[in-house]
Amino acid sequence: MAVITVTINDELVSGRTGQSLLELVRERGIDLPTLCHLDGLEERGGCRLCMVEVGATNRLAAACVTPAQEGMVIYTHSERLVRYRRMILELLFAERNHVCAVCVMNGRCELQREAYTIGMDHVRYDYLTPDLPMDASHERFVIDHNRCILCTRCVRVCDSVEGAHTWDVMGRGVNCRVITDLHQPWGSSRSCTSCGKCVQVCPTGALHAKGSSVAEMVKHHDFLQWILDGREKKQWATRNGDPVEGGR
Amino acid sequence: MNRADLQTMAQREQEKQARFQCRLLCCASTPCLSSGGAAVQQALQDAIKESEASAEVAVVSTGCMGPCSRGPVVTVQVQGEDDVYYENVTPETARQIVADHALAGQPVQEKLLPSDLPFFAKQTKVVLSNSGLIDPERLEDYVARGGYLALAYALREMTPEEVCVEISQSGLRGRGGAGYPTGLKWDLVRKAPSDKKYVVANGDEGDPGAYMDRTLMESDPHRVLEGMAIAGYAVGAEQGFIYVRGEYPVAAKRLERAIRAAERRGLLGSRVLDSSFSFRIDIRIGAGAFVCGEETALMASIMGRRGQPVPRPPYPAQSGLWGHPTLINNVETFGNIVPIIEHGAQWYAGIGTEKSKGTKIFALAGKVENTGLIEVPMGITLREIVFDIGGGIPDGREFKAAQTGGPSGGCIPPQFLDTKVDYESLKALGSIMGSGGLIVMDDQSCMPDVAKFFMEFCMDESCGKCVPCRVGTVQMYRILQRITDGSATLQDLENLEDLCTMVRETSLCGLGQSAPNPVLSTLKYFRNEYEDHIERRTCEAGVCEMTEVPVMALVEELPRRIRAAA
Known part of the structure; x- marks a missing residue:
């Protein structure tokens, strides 16, 4: 594989052709926030947290889906990028009901961690407070749509790793929701193998095992x-x- | 069928048409149909039958003639005379037209459209040259006007590479809005190594008020098919798809018929025109998602997947439908191919400006005297479109802005009325050419309200894949809602501007990247209106009711309201 040289934050970095910018940045030890990316799953490019500045054109590109090319000059933490990342995180917190204090993932949540890391102390936008249901019909797992950030890790892992394709997305815009089996209760799903991969890859408390919520503590x-x-x-x-x- | 058969067919049809003393062309496009066109056509036919003139007078149901606000429109073609147009035809007028004009040669004065109307005089019909003159459901009508000769010429006389060069030299650019050089795109697909390639026509036109592609598909379906077949030959594809918006049933039906008729005559399908080139075209109907007009989402939809965009690269020219190189062009772009092959690249490049060649179809709508479909050469000024072709603003009101490019475009204020309409000039003004929607607004339009309308559209149509577009459009809409109901603060305006730039720069696809454009361009030219709404809580245009107050002002407002209620 051919070796390429990329300039990241004014430092020369060498990589291999076919690598994404995200891989290169992380190999370099630079912490670039991501939510929809997960090593081992196909890229989605939806959370837009890993946007980097490319070249002198001032154009932004999502690092996870941009192949590294010889001679690229990128910046990962300019003032503008950090500002945008914080705005995107605020938008995510405003979108659904992310109440950390009573969430099963409090302290281990990736969304929460990214917000802490970037120093997000308040949300400037209207909380949309949608009226969202939970589905606890599965014997072992629960989906809580209030915590879902629509990263679709569950959809991708179920399709490409487990091969069941139980999960999918319905609706559009803010009305999107992850669903099981054409919007049937998860417990009645005939395609679900109860493997639990979706629960393991979920970055927030949207998918969790039964027994882990505050109310279930015995x-x-x-x-x-x-x-x-x-x-x-x-x-x-x-x-x-x-x-x-x-x-x- | 070969080239000679094609010419025989054309000749026979021309002779048949010449046998009629008079032909009554009745528009059967969606706007005229919805204003009673079907009844008019029936009345024409009945009147001819009653007067036993079927041998001399023929009724032809055609596509769009342009002045849609004046529909139903009927054109009278008498041998040896200029065409005469009638507007707002009712079944009664229809009978009168048959009795007085068609049979007695006396035009019916009151519904006559003056033939020297600037609406017609200022137009250059290249893509729409057949529209309104042929029956879109009859292949013979199209062939009689030289149809499929361009395809026959390309197949016999040109190599695929020469076709691409011809298109490149013509200077044609994508008519979907972005304006990418068409010839370059074709050449990329032609050079892409693959045993299988596809050609896709994007007919998922969704901008509010725009109907250029619908009209072209409804009025001259064979021209789109022929353009696609030439493209298929040029890039080496054997399969084409037309993606038709679900709300266009008439267009889909006519395309379906056109494909079947062309296949039956050997103009599509295997061994086109007795050559070694085969090309099939299938129709795919959309399911009502605006985002499927974005090329990657459109391809996902064709493949039966959820209509969501995917990041580019890879571009469709490298990896498109099922991973094969795919050429995607707008329907109107394909409509330009036949005239380019027919008249040559030099002729085509002679129309328009230095960087934007040819003509552009616009759907003229809003506060103008003549709304309808127009085709104008690139480089025409906005003033000519609005005041000459459009006939100016009704009721003696003031021109305030022209909105181009739909929800991805922007508003152009009066000081730029003399701007030449081409890709670069419109972009420099903060708007875009877009697919061709052009909405004229007078002083009764409130700019924050217009911006709110388009933001609501984008919010509803966001697919939900990327966060900035999915949630950002909702937040921007809510701020605009506060501005238009009187409860916004200056902090809201600041947040709105920040959101606009962030969403524009970080969204995944064109929908999100361009969603803030209506806000940004109205903020650029009409910032005072936003400030009036916020600081003085007034709406100059009188559109917004301004019934709310900012949250912090509720303390003073509430006692007032209680007193008012008591």
Whole structure:
């Protein structure tokens, strides 16, 4: 593969033909925010967070879908780019009901992390507060549309990795929604293999496993009795409800 | 069928038409049909039957003649005389036309359209040269006017490379709006290595008020097909698709018939005109998404996928339908191919300006005396279009702005009325040529309200793939809504401008990138109106009701409202 040279933030960087600008930037150790990109999935180019300035033309390009070419000059963190990224994040927060305090992904959410990193402390735009449903009909997983940012990682992983294509998108504009099986309840989906890949790739709390939400938290106080019984009476386990002498 | 058969067919049809003393051409395009054109045609036919004149007088249902606001329009062709146009024809007038004009030679004065009307005199009909003169549902009518001879010529006398060179030399540029050199695009597809290539005609015209492509498809479908076939020969494609907007059932039906008629006569299909070149054309009907006019979204839609754009590169010329090189041109662009091959690149390049060659069809709408479809040479001034062809502003009102390019374009204020209409000049003014919608506004139009209208359109039509367009258009719309109801602050105006530049620079496809244009161009030329709305809470044009107040002013406003209610 031919070697190419690209100038990133005034530094010469070498890469290989066929690499995207994003790969090159990240190889260089520069942190470029992304939300729809995920290593291993085909690129979408939809979140527009990885926009970089290309050349002297002042034109912006999404790094994830722009192939690196010999002699390119790019800037990744100009004042304009940072301002735009913050605006895009604000737009995302204003679009749906992203209430971090009661979200299952609080602290581990990629959207939240990008907002923290860029220093987004408030949203200048109207919160659209749409009335969105949740679908908890699946036996193991939940989709909460309030947290969805329409990155379609779930759609892509389900189609190209699992090969089930259970997920797709319906509607257009802000009325877009990810759906299962032509908008049937997830629990009744016949194509879903319950593999859970969609849940693992979701950047926010939109897709999560059951039992992880705040309301589902259950405390098992009876564990104490179990330990005490084990220590004192050597009853470590139960078989058909009867104590087992001498442990297992 | 070969070239000789084609000429025989043309001759036979010309002789047949010459047998009639008088031909009554009745427009059967969508605007005239919706104002009662079908009843007029029926009345003409009945009247001829009653007077037993079927041998001397013929009724032909044709495509668009141009002055759509004056429809239904009927043209009377008497042998040896100039064509005479009638406007606003009713079934009663139709009977009178047959009795007085067709049979007795006395034109019916009151509904006569003056033949020296600037509306007709200032136009140059190149693409629409057959429109309104032929029956779009009869192949013979098209052939009688020289149809398919250009294809026959290209197949016999030219190599594909020569066709591309000819188109390049003509200076033709894409009529969909962006103005990319057509010849260059053809050559790219021709050179792209692949055993399979496609030609696509983009007939997904969606700008509010624009209907150039619909008219061309409805009035002269064979011209589009012939242009596509020449393109197929030039780039090496054997399959073409016409993507017709779902709201254009008449156009789809006529194209369907035209394809079948052409295939039956060996003008399309396998071994076109007895040559070794084969070319099939299929129709794909859109499902009502404006974004499918964007080429990558259109291809996704043809392939049966969700109509969403994908990032370019790769461009369709490299990797388009099913990964094969694909040539996508606007329907009107294909309409220009036949005249270029027929009259030569030099002739075509003689029309228009240095960088914008040929003619452009505009759908003239809004506050002008004559609305309708016009074809003008590039480089004509806006003033000529609005005041000569359009006949000026009705009711003695003032011209305020001309909106070109639909939701992707901008407003041009009166001080630029003498600007030449071409790609570069319009772009320099912050507007675009666009596909050809031209809406004239008078002093009763409120610019923030106009901007709000187009923003609402973009918001509804955003596909939802990229964040700036999906959410940005909603936020911009909400700010415009506040400006037009009186509750906006200067901070809103600042936010609006910031959003406009961000959405323009970061959106994925042309829809998002151009969605802020109506706001930006009205802000550029009519900023005082925005400030009047915000600072003085007044709308000069009297369009906005301004019933709301800014949130921070509610403290003073509420007691006032309570008192008023009591």
